[in-house]
Structures are given as structure tokens and as C-alpha cells.
Amino acid sequence: MNTFDNLRKRINETDDVIRKIEQNYSVLKLPDFVSNLEISSLNMRKIDLERDLERESKAQQSEQLEVKLYPKNLPSGAVPVRTLVEVLGGLQDLTDSVANTLLNQPSNRGPIPQEILEGNSWVLTNVKAGSFIAELNLDHDLLLSLEDTEIPQKTIIGELFSLFNASDEEESLLEVISGLGGRTLKYYMEWSKKLRELDTPIDLNWVSSESISNQIIKFDPEKAERIFKVLNEKLASYEEEFTLTGRLTGVNVRTSTFEFEFFDKGSERKDTIYGRIQKNTIVPAVDFLDKKCRVDLLKITTKSSAGREKIAWNLKDVNKPEYN
Known part of the structure; x- marks a missing residue:
């Protein structure tokens, strides 16, 4: 109970x-x-x-996060304003980017829609001593979800903590960040650089009553330095756009995912693409299920220093084919 x-x-x-x-x-x-x-x-x-x-x-209508900072040479409960702004501002940027990937699209091109920014804004609700603790709330916004049973903010923070849990391991970061897009990679690289320069250890504690358990992530300047080097020197991400004709064989409304089959040009080999579908494309896409159609796709390729690739596909639009 x-x-x-x-x-x-x-x-x-x-x-x-x-x-x-x-x-x-x-x-x-x-x-x-x-x-x-x-x-x-x-x-x-x-x-x-x-x-x-x-x-x-x-509490059950929002996600709660405690950000604990350990500034040097200051008494308990004190923190430089610049440090607080850099830490919380970078965290908000990352939240915005992950929200845009999950609720809209993963491209680093163009601005993030205003409804996503407004629906996923952290609010500083309290500060406490004990080094310096900032308590943040992120209200649940079911208007952004696809079903009433789905809480998008919980999913967003879950993805964010999966990224943080990848730590400073190149292959682990490749696995997680490849699906979150180039903007998230850029923001995480910038934030880890700031954490290194601020020379202030921090703890992130997801304390929401509905989370599976309290999850605490620790960052110190050395760890931030290692993460920054991996993101800046070892991982690379680039985007390509494609228009393909084939058959839409699957659309999952709950998980915002799709399956698409097509034939390679100049061959009889059938290929299948799996990926995420943009929110505003889901309804029209359902009408094309198991039908021939033309789709606009965004392909995001993330490479490691060892040459390993992770590819993420995003379905942007679906229309009738130009020819039958």
C-alpha cells in the first residue's frame, strides 16, 4: 500500500x-x-x-528533484549565485531537449516548441541547508501525453537519469544518447564542461513518491571532465533526411514508435526501419497502416571513436505515394 x-x-x-x-x-x-x-x-x-x-x-501530481551542491569555502546553506544558475540552467536545458525528443522530434534544428518548454519547466520550491539543497518540482502535464495513463514527465526524467547513469563510459553513453538526438549531446557536453569549471560536486536525487525508488546521481569535477572528453572528442552525431516509399507495417500509439518496410533501390531485398514517430504524425499515420505510402524520415547517426554506429530513425510525415 x-x-x-x-x-x-x-x-x-x-x-x-x-x-x-x-x-x-x-x-x-x-x-x-x-x-x-x-x-x-x-x-x-x-x-x-x-x-x-x-x-x-x-506530490503525486509532480516529479520532485533535489539538487545538492557542495561549494568550497562556504558555510552550509550558502552557494554562489553564478554556480546555482549554471547548474540549474543546464539541467533545464537538458530536460527541454529530452522532452522535445520524446514529445516532438530529436533534430537539433529549429526552436523547441513553446508548449514543450512551458510543460516541462522545473520550479524551485524550496532551499535547505546541508551544503546547499535546491528542491525542484516538475508538474505532470497530461495534455502533452498520448494517453491519460501515461505521465510524460516521469518518462522524460527516466530518460534523463538513464543518460546520467551511463556515467563516463563511451559505449554506455553511445547506447543512451544516440536515441536522444544531437541537441541533447550538445547540451550534456556543455553542462559537463560547466560542472568541471565550477569545481563544485553535486548530487541529483529523484525523490518523487511515484518513482520506483530514490535515484541519486553524483557528479564531481573529475567525473564531469571525463564525460566532457567522451562527448567532445569520442562521440559524433549527424543528421540526414530521407523520403522513402514503402508500407507502414506498425504504429504504436502508447510508445510513439513505428515500423516501415521498403525495397532497396536496385535490389529485391526488403528492409525494415524501426524508430520513433513524431506526436503530430501519429494520427494520420494510423490511416496508412499496412498501406503503401511515402514517408519523410530523419536519420540520426551517432559514432564512437572505435567506429561503432548507433542509428535512430524519426518519422516526420506520411503521405500517399506519388505513384502506385
Whole structure:
């Protein structure tokens, strides 16, 4: 049983106890002030439980992140403004980029749509001592999701923490960042460079009540330096656009993914492409399921220093073929 359900259960149990006391004292015909003393104590308990329930309800409507900074030569609870702005600003940029990849498209071209920026903005809700702790909230925005059961902000932070968990290993970073696009690679490289230059260790703690468990990621200047070198010197990402004619054999609305079959030019070999589909393309794409069509695709290739490639495809648009 989660915290929210447990609190509701305790409130209901308190109501049951109050009703039983009222009934018992009524049967015994005792003075009202006797029952009021006991009931008033239970009502105070109920008020405290309802206050906790309200806080828990609000917590379940957002993702919470604690950013703990360890600035040198400063007392607990103090942090340079420049350091705070650089750390939180870089984190917001990364969140914006991952949100754009998952909810729109992964290209580093063009601005990120305003609705995505507004729907995925971290809000500083509290600061605490203990080095310096900034508490951030990211409200759930179901208007950006594809289904009411899907919380996009949880998915976004999950992808972000998968990137952070890749640490400074080149192959691990290649696996994760290849699907997040060139903009995310650029922003992560810039942020790791700032963390190195600021010389301030930080902890990121995803403390949301709905997350599987608290996830803490630690960055120190040395780790940030290693991540920056991998992203700047060993990984490369580039984009290409293609228009292909073939058959759309699969569209998954929940995961925003597609499957497309086509024949290679000059050969009889059939190829299949799997990838992510842009949100505004999903509805029209469903009408072309298992039909011949023409698709506009973005191909993102990420290479490691060893020559290993990871390719991510993004379906931008789907139309009737120019010829049958």
C-alpha cells in the first residue's frame, strides 16, 4: 500500500472510531463534555492526517528533484549565485531537449516548441541547508501525453537519469544518447564542461513518491571532465533526411514508435526501419497502416571513436505515394 492509500485508510479508521464513540456514549447517556474531550483529540488527529494527505496528493501530481551542491569555502546553506544558475540552467536545458525528443522530434534544428518548454519547466520550491539543497518540482502535464495513463514527465526524467547513469563510459553513453538526438549531446557536453569549471560536486536525487525508488546521481569535477572528453572528442552525431516509399507495417500509439518496410533501390531485398514517430504524425499515420505510402524520415547517426554506429530513425510525415 502506498503512502496516499495508507493515509486515506487511517482517516477512514479515525472516522469509524469517532462514530463508535458517539454511539457508545449515547447509549450510556453520559454528559456531552465527556465524549467531546475524546472526540476533539481524534478530530485533531484527523486534521493532521488530512493535511498530510493533501501534501501527498500534490506530490503525486509532480516529479520532485533535489539538487545538492557542495561549494568550497562556504558555510552550509550558502552557494554562489553564478554556480546555482549554471547548474540549474543546464539541467533545464537538458530536460527541454529530452522532452522535445520524446514529445516532438530529436533534430537539433529549429526552436523547441513553446508548449514543450512551458510543460516541462522545473520550479524551485524550496532551499535547505546541508551544503546547499535546491528542491525542484516538475508538474505532470497530461495534455502533452498520448494517453491519460501515461505521465510524460516521469518518462522524460527516466530518460534523463538513464543518460546520467551511463556515467563516463563511451559505449554506455553511445547506447543512451544516440536515441536522444544531437541537441541533447550538445547540451550534456556543455553542462559537463560547466560542472568541471565550477569545481563544485553535486548530487541529483529523484525523490518523487511515484518513482520506483530514490535515484541519486553524483557528479564531481573529475567525473564531469571525463564525460566532457567522451562527448567532445569520442562521440559524433549527424543528421540526414530521407523520403522513402514503402508500407507502414506498425504504429504504436502508447510508445510513439513505428515500423516501415521498403525495397532497396536496385535490389529485391526488403528492409525494415524501426524508430520513433513524431506526436503530430501519429494520427494520420494510423490511416496508412499496412498501406503503401511515402514517408519523410530523419536519420540520426551517432559514432564512437572505435567506429561503432548507433542509428535512430524519426518519422516526420506520411503521405500517399506519388505513384502506385
